Amino acid sequence: MSVRVRFAPSPTGMLHVGALRDALFKSLFARHNGGINILRIEDTDRNRYSPESEQEFIDTLSWVGIEFDEGPHIGGPNAPYRQSERKEAGIYAGWIEKLLELGYAYKAFDTAQELEQMREIQTAQKQSTGYFGGIWRDATPDQVEAAIADGKPYVIRQRIPRDTTISIEDAIRGHVEWDSNTIDDPVLIKADGMPTYHFASMVDDHLMEITHIIRGEEWLSSAPKHAALFDAFGWQRPIFVHCPVIVGTDGKKLSKRHGATRVLDYAAQGFLKGPLKNFIALIGWSPGDDREILSEQELVDAFDLKGLQPSPGKFDIEKLRWLNGNAIRALDPVDLLDVLIDYLRTPYTLEYFNQLEPEVGQPDPKRVEATLILLDRAIQDDRGYALEAIKLEQQRVHTLADFGIECEFFFVDALAMEEKAVDKWFSQPTTRALFEFLLDQCNSTFGPDSEPSVYEEALREFQTAQGLDKLGPVVHPTRVALTGKTTGPGLFELMSVLGPERIRTRVERAMELLR
């Protein structure tokens, strides 16, 4: 039988990296095996469901390039793919009826207060909390009929077999078993008639012929309930695969507390989808060899359940940055420019930096936003010039956002000058002569198409003429005059891109700071 998996998110908020990894593993697994990957929306909790969130899921998945063979957006033989719609279509009604007949489910009329009271007593007596019986599990048909006649609201619970062992064979953890007496009877149908995850998901998994339930470790505790449900119906159980979770640096499950967990925020920060997926895949999974940098295709080829790890992994952004810089460097500059344009024109990019709180050690978000806007405008004004600038910075950045601040000097003549740099390099005895020399060269040797070697020869010539034993006193003041900074691409390359006009303007401006 061919592999069929499903990504079944509950759209109640942002799509975070944990969910992305979940989706990625399934996608890789399906593709590796030539199987089917289904998107199913689990919106049985009407209070928490949000359409905006569903849209974010779709946008994020599309940005990152995870595709589905069936789903609410493309349809398929198992439509509908939204559980609320499946409920409307009456899909669950027949099955719960059957389960009731089979005796593996029962109606329970407990009120919320009664349940709470029960839990309080259980807690006080240090027993495990949960619904293990109560009066309704073993109620007589008469009692049930009377309660219905009274119009009491009820839920339908699963009757977990007692005095036995329930076990599963997890693909990652192997044999896991539970004393069935420690498993409480879960609600299958809520009082409002909506199925819970425990019911809808398992029924759908069976109906959609899901072969592998790949999900987060947090589901392991409810696996015996799900296994028992499959058994009750006499259905063949799918293979359970409980993946370790991605945790924050404190070792706890990823949440908003841990800073950026929203996948769209990583996009806004200028991470590419390739390295993001590469990185995410490597948390909790390994190709089994020493490879760290894998292309999409290599990921698909290498992915298998054997490489899955049982222990939780931490999200190490430094490694992501390394992978990302690596991917940027590997891009053809013309392609990189396209990627960059796409990035700059995605509305959320600027929005993200606009709303971001400044952080110590990080560049001011407002400045990043401003330089990104500047870069976008510069690309529109003179694409060829912008491309040359980007080529020079390509080797030095880690994220697309870095291009903003790094490229700024290419587009601004009236630069903010680093004070320390000015103090040190503009006070050299030869600086004034150097600037006069540069101005002179702008009118003679330097042309709009001059190669870096032209600039290098000129500066070396000046060095010799001045009897300087190092190139530093020539290079550094020039760099500061032209870029305002002490760091950046190779000076001669940068001068070649800037051209004599910009060089003249900036050197003249720098000379004013000499006195």
Added chain:
RNA sequence: GGCCCGGUCGUCUAGUGGUUUAGGACAUCGCCCUUUCACGGCGAAGAUCGCGGGUUCGAGUCCCGUCCGGGCUACCA
């Protein structure tokens, strides 16, 4: 509290009884390259494999115990 899962360098991991003086990668540090930063190259430091027993000629690898961490414990998913 109960049930379940997990535990190899700071981090992600390789490792399925002997080829391991435990390998790789990120980060860190040093050197080289060099006009700066970065990239790249080379190298260093960094893990008594949570701890304690046992099985075995031999254990990170198997067993038991123990500690620590995590998850679940909803008419949420």
